[in-house]
Amino acid sequence: MKVKLFLLLGILFTYLVMVWGGLVRTTDSGLACPSWPLCYGDFSIPKDLSAKLEMGHRTISGLAGVFVLLSFIYVWRQYKGLPKLTSAIALFFTLSAAFTGMRMIKEETPHLKHLSHMFIESFHIYESMLVLFGLVLTYRFLYSQRWTRGSIPLWAYAFAIATMLTGVLVRYTGSGEACGHEWPTCNGYLIPPMEDWRVALQFIHRNLAYTTWLAFLIVFLADRNRITLITFLLINLQFVFAISMVLSGFFTPLVFLDTASGFFLFVWLTYHVNLSLGSKREVRLAW
Structure with a gap:
């Protein structure tokens, strides 16, 4: 205990x-x-x-x-x-x-x-x-009773992690407002000029986010269960907070909610990702 x-x-x-x-x-x-x-x-x-x-x-x-x-x-x-x-x-x-x-x-x-x-x-x-x-x-x-067979495929998990990692870079390189307070456009463009590396980073992050959303829609449609449904809802909630944060000019409460929901999503996905590493008995050997 x-x-x-x-x-x-x-x-x-x-x-x-x-x-x-x-x-x-x-x-x-x-x-x-x-x-x-x-x-x-x-x-x-x-x-x-x-x-x-x-x-x-x-x-x-x-x-x-x-x-x-x-x-x-x-x-x-x-x-x-x-x-x-x-x-x-x-x-x-x-x-x-x-x-x-x-x-x-x-x-x-x-x-x-x-x-x-x-x-x-x-x-x-x-x-x-x-x-x-x-x-x-x-x-x-x-x-966990079923740690080897989580409901989230590893490939979808990888897309989510890539989105989170680039999101961190966007936040801590000062690239959050590189596209202005616009969505889905970036400085008035659907595909903006990439001369500024901050704009390019923001654009990459946004497209990874779109790909992640599509990936988890596919996961849910392919295997409809409680875990994939909750996961897809969490992905959508994260989208709502992120988009609202941008459109509001990075209003502090929305930034807080975006951060909190993002890291909660990370925990959820890590707990439910499908791992095939052998039987539980091989992993958990008591003293």
Whole structure:
């Protein structure tokens, strides 16, 4: 029971870290705390709202790290096989994300002045996604009754992940408004000029999103069940938030909802993707 509890808490707090991090980014609060890991180098509570947001993000990140570490220890003590690998992935990228977070403050990457800043910010989100990926798969390997036969085909999952990864790049390279506040057009064009790499990135992301929507429509029509239906509804909800966010000029509550629904969709898809890696008995060998 301890392993299950720590895994669930790790998943929950890692998800909150990612959503809260999106809020920090949206409100430009990333550098509100000048020191790391404490805001002002001591345990004083920040008075400024931006600093409170940033310190809250760090606090939740610390709690997430504790639960990832505890789940790793218990999994490695009690199980063999794939759960040990996926829990190790979660721990490795938790430590990596902590180092990257420190580097972001030292180099003031939230200002996005250079391409290196944009790369570090984007990589930081990818690290968190890998932590979540490792935790969700560990939980699935240990407790799902049908972990080898999820309802989401791997090819559809790959399209969704590609859309999410390019979405992160759009967000953290400042390309979100490269097409203006338009949809489905981009600066007045259905196929815009690609001289500006930000426009090209935004255009690629949008077309990957369209392809992902079509992929999950095909999945639902080919295998109509509760999981594929919920998945298709979640895909559509994500579309609604993303389009509304663009048309509203990136209204903060809509940006928050887009971020929260996107990472929830990532968890859902990872839990339900079809994996064929052998029998559950081969993976979950008790101590």
